[in-house]
Amino acid sequence: MEYTFSSSMQHFKSSAVRDILKLTQGKSIISFAGGLPAEELFPVEAIRSAFDRVFTHDNSALQYGLTEGYTLLREALAERLSKRNIHVTKDEMLLTTGSQQAIDLMSRVYIDPGDVVLVQEPTYLAALQVFQSRGARIISVKGDELGMDLEDAERLILIHKPKLVYINPTFSNPTGYVWSLERRLGILQVCRQHHVLILEDDPYGELQYGGSEHFPSIFSLDQHPHGSAVVYTSTFSKTVAPALRTGWIVGDPQIITNMTRAKQAADLHSSTMDQMALYQLLCHFDLDKHVDTIRSEYERRMKKMATLLTGLNRSDIKWSEPKGGMFLWLELPEGLVAEELLKAAVQEGVAFVPGASFYAESPKLNTLRLNFTHSNEKQIELGMQYFAKALEQCEARL
């Protein structure tokens, strides 16, 4: 029988990069490609105890649950968020299967085919895919390491009347950049003025390395819990563990109610077991201290990679030391194609993600993303040696 798939499937094509990375399977390769946290830092014993505690409760724990998510976790999370100056009640929050689902549900309730979404490129690949699969037109705003160019944002808002601005302002994927306070306040003002909703995606906000600078979420800067111009999503994937698949989104009750209805059709609700375990974890485990541990180890790894990059003595490769997050962003000399470099790198024994995937409009072929959290210092050292060799080979061929 022949199948006729929906037109949105065109946005889910397999990529050349995925095919190259498939070559790494089974090989002993050092991967700077994925956005993975360090496994050896997972608080396994604490998570085990948390699950154990779940079963001391009554059987109804195993029954169908609320689409909104486990009430006690929403309350505990609301309290936790208040320390970051995000003040919401449990009814202004929806628990999701990772923050990925929050982005997807937000698109479902807000985006119609043909609607415009503004982004600052490069940006999170899987968010672009979600918007595209809804039939949205993605328009890229000019910007730099400090965030969107506000004049360009306003110009494009006036021309295209977007429904949504998608921003990953704090230690962004893929660049590691962080928006300045001025830009945060600026985009909020522009969006509020023109009635454009901001989707603030913040999976890495807690992973700040050194420095006493404070980067408040855009949501927290918008002192309108009701009628907020911002919806804010984050996750436990980077602070506890990804396998628990628990993210959240907070915003105006109208938006949360609509997302809850959409979620009911999407999957009724996410895993109650994971949500109950996370609640037990928040009650009996010092998560802040744990995040400190992760932070110092990741900072060490980032410094290691940065030192090795500096050691390449290549002033024609542009990069900067990130203030947090999981990624380093490189711009190679013009003419060097990161996808070609990847082929050579995989032969040497190291992988990364070419930057082109993170653009919806005009990809910069000479960019790439390096992850430094999933490899230890020894692996980073070896991986960067391979990377340097691959770079030499690639340039010799030019």
Place this chain on the structure above:
Amino acid sequence: MEYTFSSSMQHFKSSAVRDILKLTQGKSIISFAGGLPAEELFPVEAIRSAFDRVFTHDNSALQYGLTEGYTLLREALAERLSKRNIHVTKDEMLLTTGSQQAIDLMSRVYIDPGDVVLVQEPTYLAALQVFQSRGARIISVKGDELGMDLEDAERLILIHKPKLVYINPTFSNPTGYVWSLERRLGILQVCRQHHVLILEDDPYGELQYGGSEHFPSIFSLDQHPHGSAVVYTSTFSKTVAPALRTGWIVGDPQIITNMTRAKQAADLHSSTMDQMALYQLLCHFDLDKHVDTIRSEYERRMKKMATLLTGLNRSDIKWSEPKGGMFLWLELPEGLVAEELLKAAVQEGVAFVPGASFYAESPKLNTLRLNFTHSNEKQIELGMQYFAKALEQCEARL
């Protein structure tokens, strides 16, 4: 700030029924409304041990996992399905957040706005919502207790050229009906001939009460693992516990691959913890024996409710004893509106779902669904007394 939601939100309106059922919250009310399994039968200790075993594995268990789902569970499930004559490899299977997500992802990869989906009404409410939110036109095929009218199905296929036929053929929600073998073979032949894909939704198939009749899945009747005219979805929600949110869908690799890509954008993957625990459960627990326990208890409850219905001595109320599943379907005398009856019933202390919700086209206002699995025999006895009183009151008012 004013929000402009997407047009698909019109399909997620709050219903009058939901509002009535909200009145039951906090009240001591006997609910025949939800489609909930019996909590007291959950294999809590076995599930607890299963989770415990998960943690004897390495830390990578807590890392991001495959979108397709935990490999060992897919393999174990494939073996389990082979006993029901469903022969698939792990690559022809996707694990989902309940079978609800399977229906949703299937719609995403297969349905464009304006496409037609055939159903036999009444049918599963949340499936209708999914199709409607994709912008599908839902066309209802005539039918009876034995399944769709095959001539009407073929006629409508020729007129409307549907993309999909959605069927819940075994102990259906909401009717409890089960399709005959003849209709199963018939719809398969018609759909294969006209290149229409069948989505077979089978959450209740294992809950057969008495009788030696065998109701093979339509998928198993279609001896074309590749190029199959059927995709088949089911879940652990009814046999183990809903909180673990683990369903699956099997079908042609092309379809599964596309659904996997769509799932990557939807939520990356479902809870690995739940999937690993279910794998441990399948290895160390006699699930078949457990299903037998559930079956005999549910059968007892169903018989209890059926006896009480018979005791009403109302030949003008149409219903039949289901051969499996979780529901009894009632057709009241013409002129009696189930939604009005519900209001009276809630006052008396019992709830159910009026049947109108289960229709996309012309709702039958005098129908209703009773669940018998979530209440014990004592509650069923009391609930049916309340139900009878409410019926009297309602009729007195006519």
